Amino acid sequence: MALMDTLGIQHYDAFLLACVALALTPGLDTFYILTRSGREGHVVGLAAVLGINTGCIVHTLAAALGISAILMTSALAFSVLKYLGAAYLVWTGVRMLLSRRSAHQPTVTRGQGFAAAFRQGMLTNVLNPKVALFFLALLPQFVSMHAAHPQFGLVVLGLTVIGIGLTWSSALALMGGRVHRLLLAKPRLGQWMDRVCGTILLSFGVKLALQQRS
Template sequence: MFGIHDLPLFILSGLLLNIMPGPDSLLIMTRSATQGWRAGVAATLGIGAGTMIHVLAAALGLSAILATSATAFMVVKYAGAAYIIYMAIGLLRSRRRDPASPSAVAPLPYAKILAQGFLTNVLNPKVAIFFLAFVPQFIAPDASGKALAFVVLGCIFNVNGMLWSIALALFTARASARIKVNPTLSLWLNRATGGLFIWLGIKLALSKPN
């Protein structure tokens, strides 16, 4: 159908790739651990929306520009790195809602968490190049509707990724509730995640299109 072949292998490979840890998983786990599963799901929805932008851009050929233009790749790469480091600074500066009491860290609005997930994903040029390299392997060379096949496979990949991410959010939130993460630990979890995001931002800034 649509020139797609080896669909079970695509689904399995996509699931394994989604399980691999990265900035998206880190964001989901941090928000779930500190604000509950709804915050993790908000991050997941943002990431899913960002992934769809990459899928549609790749299907339309726009992502090929990132793969062939060093300037375009550099601009998007530095924008993504700057945003990740900006988020990291916010996490490093996390404070309790009321310094005079041991209350929880002030929560972020779900809309802002969704925006974080979206921008973290959509400003990563490596994701765009990944789709260009991975998805066409499962589309027949003589397929008449390659763009449609690309979108179909991209949607399958994204849905599987979101299901995994929602499961990760639920698991992290439940584990956090069971071990009863106290406000001080929650505060330092945000700061530790901020340190990891600094590293990820620098790693992205130094990356090459390969």
């Protein structure tokens, strides 16, 4: 308790419940992890998990250092990050829609898939201003700014979000690995999955582009 008081952390039990609810709520991260692990196996899915949570570390540090506050006060900064993220999602979705992979051709090798999944997972997370604003809005509610080291309290809460999210998203990657084995047996399902996933990523990109700062 003394450490919590020093860091200014309050109502940590309620914060844990909020983190669990957040992790279990389906969103872009959930879809992306299931897609990558379903298409390329659980190892690549875990790379996506690591990439997404690396993005969350960036948002945690940005919230602790006050950088995320710029997105809340600057319409220009918010718009730039929003359109970069939307463009990246649209570009990724279009690439999947236009892919001409043969039904019997494997996807990419594990090494290439691991690196690509990590990079894409991190970029889709970092370039989403709504995620940045979420960390900025949620974490300070459970930290007293009058504490001795409130910035460290924000970091501890951010790492808590990441820890819970990492546990759940890793389970999703393992679940997606089961889908991967099914796709190996029925390659044409993989082609349809590419089209469906490309369409959904494209729609996420358009939705992000149309979102307003709140």
